[in-house]
Amino acid sequence: MDLVAPSELTAAAERLDSRIMRTPLLECTRLSDELGVRTLLKCENLQHTGSFKVRGALNALLIRAQQGTLAGGVATFSAGNHAAATSYAARVLGVPAVVCMPPGAVATKVEAVGRYGGEIVFTDALVDTCMALANERGYGQLHPFDDPDVIAGAGTVGIEILADCPDPDLVVLPVGGGGLVSGVSAALRAGGSNGSGGVGGAGGSARMRIVGVEPRQANAMSHALRAGTAQPLPARPSSLADGLAAPFASARTLAHVQAYVDEVLEVEEDAIADAWWAMMDATKLFVEPSAAVGLAAVRAGLLSLRPGSTVVFVLSGGNAARTSLATVAAM
Amino acid sequence: MDLVAPSELTAAAERLDSRIMRTPLLECTRLSDELGVRTLLKCENLQHTGSFKVRGALNALLIRAQQGTLAGGVATFSAGNHAAATSYAARVLGVPAVVCMPPGAVATKVEAVGRYGGEIVFTDALVDTCMALANERGYGQLHPFDDPDVIAGAGTVGIEILADCPDPDLVVLPVGGGGLVSGVSAALRAGGSNGSGGVGGAGGSARMRIVGVEPRQANAMSHALRAGTAQPLPARPSSLADGLAAPFASARTLAHVQAYVDEVLEVEEDAIADAWWAMMDATKLFVEPSAAVGLAAVRAGLLSLRPGSTVVFVLSGGNAARTSLATVAAM
Numbered sequence: 001m002d003l004v005a006p007s008e009l010t011a012a013a014e015r016l017d018s019r020i021m022r023t024p025l026l027e028c029t030r031l032s033d034e035l036g037v038r039t040l041l042k043c044e045n046l047q048h049t050g051s052f053k054v055r056g057a058l059n060a061l062l063i064r065a066q067q068g069t070l071a072g073g074v075a076t077f078s079a080g081n082h083a084a085a086t087s088y089a090a091r092v093l094g095v096p097a098v099v100c101m102p103p104g105a106v107a108t109k110v111e112a113v114g115r116y117g118g119e120i121v122f123t124d125a126l127v128d129t130c131m132a133l134a135n136e137r138g139y140g141q142l143h144p145f146d147d148p149d150v151i152a153g154a155g156t157v158g159i160e161i162l163a164d165c166p167d168p169d170l171v172v173l174p175v176g177g178g179g180l181v182s183g184v185s186a187a188l189r190a191g192g193s194n195g196s197g198g199v200g201g202a203g204g205s206a207r208m209r210i211v212g213v214e215p216r217q218a219n220a221m222s223h224a225l226r227a228g229t230a231q232p233l234p235a236r237p238s239s240l241a242d243g244l245a246a247p248f249a250s251a252r253t254l255a256h257v258q259a260y261v262d263e264v265l266e267v268e269e270d271a272i273a274d275a276w277w278a279m280m281d282a283t284k285l286f287v288e289p290s291a292a293v294g295l296a297a298v299r300a301g302l303l304s305l306r307p308g309s310t311v312v313f314v315l316s317g318g319n320a321a322r323t324s325l326a327t328v329a330a331m
Numbered sequence: 332m333d334l335v336a337p338s339e340l341t342a343a344a345e346r347l348d349s350r351i352m353r354t355p356l357l358e359c360t361r362l363s364d365e366l367g368v369r370t371l372l373k374c375e376n377l378q379h380t381g382s383f384k385v386r387g388a389l390n391a392l393l394i395r396a397q398q399g400t401l402a403g404g405v406a407t408f409s410a411g412n413h414a415a416a417t418s419y420a421a422r423v424l425g426v427p428a429v430v431c432m433p434p435g436a437v438a439t440k441v442e443a444v445g446r447y448g449g450e451i452v453f454t455d456a457l458v459d460t461c462m463a464l465a466n467e468r469g470y471g472q473l474h475p476f477d478d479p480d481v482i483a484g485a486g487t488v489g490i491e492i493l494a495d496c497p498d499p500d501l502v503v504l505p506v507g508g509g510g511l512v513s514g515v516s517a518a519l520r521a522g523g524s525n526g527s528g529g530v531g532g533a534g535g536s537a538r539m540r541i542v543g544v545e546p547r548q549a550n551a552m553s554h555a556l557r558a559g560t561a562q563p564l565p566a567r568p569s570s571l572a573d574g575l576a577a578p579f580a581s582a583r584t585l586a587h588v589q590a591y592v593d594e595v596l597e598v599e600e601d602a603i604a605d606a607w608w609a610m611m612d613a614t615k616l617f618v619e620p621s622a623a624v625g626l627a628a629v630r631a632g633l634l635s636l637r638p639g640s641t642v643v644f645v646l647s648g649g650n651a652a653r654t655s656l657a658t659v660a661a662m
Contacts, residue, residue, distance in 0.1 A: 329657035
């Protein structure tokens with residue numbers, strides 16, 4: 001399986017320049033004090049459409065437009081942020097978007113699709129319906145993460161991290177289907193001070209660590225890592241971190257994680273809820289629960305931080321479900 | 332009653348420089364689209380201690396230190412942000428702080444006092460206990476809003492707004508006891524393109540409007556304006572916007588509002604809850620309900636915005652009560 005190439009990453013960064021927010025990498029002094037490390041936050045919650053997803057969707061559609069393969073529009077499937085991102089990107093390109101969403105999708109994310117002009121089809125058969133709609137209408141399909149252009153777009157987050165902080169000791173990323181962790185880890189390994197690594201790799205003490213974190217209840221990547229091959233989860237995943245509840249990791253994202261990521265951790269639901277509140281209270285940034293799984297891993301004792309080191313948490317999005325806030329209030 | 336002088340405001344800005352966060356004035360494009368005006372947010376939720384209050388407390392204690400009147404420490408009373416701000420400011424000056432808080436104070440705000448080393452005394456007799464503690468220990472007292480140095484410190488928010496946006500059409504401020512609205516309106520009138528005004532004043536069409544907003548259930552300033560004199564509310568106020576639940580406005584803050592502010596509006600609790608969510612969802616900034624009363628007034632139809640104009644909302648703080656989030660989740 002091909003990994004995204006450094007040239008694809010830099011091309012994506014040039015393509016997206018001025019079309020996306022150059023989000024800040026902010027230090028949170030309160031978290032720095034509490035955790036004993038310099039704590040930097042890559043604020044993709046402040047990105048257009050409220051998540052990093054717009055980077056991948058826009059990169060993919062811009063490439064198609066350039067190649068003349070944009071077709072009459074775009075069909076995709078997603079429970080959330082990729083749906084809004086694709087709607088936004090399609091509007092930028094001037095083509096229609098149809099998005100298959102599960103009936104239980106978060107209201108905030110459903111509203112966002114409407115805000116950017118996307119058409120929603122509610123269905124439990126996401127992939128099949130998407131394919132049927134694409135064929136019927138003559139649209140192209142856009143996979144939410146299993147697409148090299150989507151991964152390269154997401155990887156621009158990593159290029160920006162290194163531009164603002166050339167040598168982080170540790171970068172912590174939320175993992176759903178694996179698009180974000182694939183692109184960012186590829187960019188970090190291509191551009192950082194040490195270009196080698198991968199799950200189980202040795203690595204010197206000065207080597208940048210890259211850690212992925214996913215909910216134990218939505219652990220598609222850990223499932224694939226243990227099996228050694230991409231395969232769907234036995235049951236439909238569900239988590240407070242709804243943005244990470246992908247039913248499978250793909251062979252492509254699994255390959256990136258095997259090549260570039262040191263470790264993928266699994267966190268419990270109560271740890272996610274606790275960290276979600278802690279992240280918002282400390283940073284005064286509004287994020288979705290998915291953005292807090294890295295902090296959850298630290299607070300649950302699964303991820304130890306070297307005192308005085310520099311740690312980057314990627315805040316993947318800010319489109320929280322209003323109803324989810326009850327979980328925080330009840331704790 | 333003396334109003335804060337322009338020289339006191341500029342002196343406060345010089346005194347606080349490098350000791351406080353120069354908070355950003357951010358445009359929220361989504362709110363700009365929704366409201367049809369250029370919507371700018373003064374992000375005091377990102378200020379040290381999570382609210383604008385540190386400006387006033389630090390200005391006052393720095394002046395006392397300079398004058399040799401800091402005494403052995405500082406005693407104050409507050410249900411919230413001023414308590415944390417005074418603790419922080421006292422620590423900066425190297426003196427102890429004791430803070431009288433009501434037993435029902437928000438946990439987030441109680442924790443913040445501890446974080447900055449303040450000593451807490453829980454009591455319902457806030458003012459009397461504060462006075463007794465000050466006498467007993469030989470500490471100076473610091474009023475949360477009825478103090479010219481506290482007002483001048485808060486006014487530096489206005490100086491920074493004008494530095495980043497020299498000619499806003501409308502500035503909207505939350506009102507509790509009135510310290511923020513007093514200082515900021517004085518600074519805006521001193522530095523803006525039109526230096527006159529006040530409640531009921533005529534004003535040309537190009538004149539900057541300054542509007543205060545308070546909860547109807549905690550309407551100390553409207554109560555004082557109607558009475559024409561400072562007097563306590565008949566009953567203890569209570570609001571989701573806990574930061575604004577001052578039991579009275581003072582003669583000093585009333586005088587500033589009468590001199591400089593065009594209008595003080597009162598918003599209902601459900602409008603505050605609705606706007607709190609809307610503000611966080613649109614901006615991806617975590618704020619406390621008090622910071623959303625201005626947007627509540629707009630969404631409730633109490634405050635009309637001229638299409639295409641530039642409107643500044645002051646986000647006064649980000650120290651929300653965890654339990655309050657249940658209100659949002661239930662809507």
